[in-house]
Amino acid sequence: MSFSAAMHKERRLFKEDEVEVAVVAHTFNPSAEAGRSLLVRGLPGLQELVSGQAPKLPNYRKTLSSKTKKEEEEEEEEEEEEEKERKKERKKERKKKKKKKKKKKKKKKKKKKKKQQQRF
Incomplete structure (x- = not known):
């Protein structure tokens, strides 16, 4: 160390x-x-x-x-689990954001189409 x-x-x-x-x-x-x-x-x-x-x-x-080796290993495992959990959460958030963006884009497209139809 x-x-x-x-x-x-x-x-x-x-x-x-x-x-x-x-x-x-x-x-x-x-x-x-x-x-x-x-x-x-x-x-x-x-x-x-x-x-x-x-x-x-x-x-x-x-x-x-x-600290015994066992305690150190347990701590490391715990840290790894937390890291995995954080990654999962981040992935979920990104997916959610992407979905929201897609939905917004779709809505915008729909609105544009409707507006264009009203012109003619």
């Missing part, structure tokens, strides 16, 4: 609280540069985190992969 994908999952796990996300970001990339870029934003508690004086953080990587 890439860093950005992991962050996306973490953002879903936590509220989009900058401090939490920043802490997670540091957990994934504890380089000095990453720490400095986070500190520039002035988030509380990161100075200790970067210097290593902060209390031990839980391993967020474990919480990300804590």
Whole structure:
């Protein structure tokens, strides 16, 4: 799992609280540069985190992969089903639109024909 994908999952796990996300970001990339870029934003508690004086953080990587394979497969299946449903709905809507357009065209044609007959 890439860093950005992991962050996306973490953002879903936590509220989009900058401090939490920043802490997670540091957990994934504890380089000095990453720490400095986070500190520039002035988030509380990161100075200790970067210097290593902060209390031990839980391993967020474990919480990300804590879902079992079965749960992940179920989620994927659910997403696929939703996708199929959306496609069906869209198809229905397009068909309906097409039918409506056809009906309108037919009506217009009929009106035109009637008008032309009245002239003669």
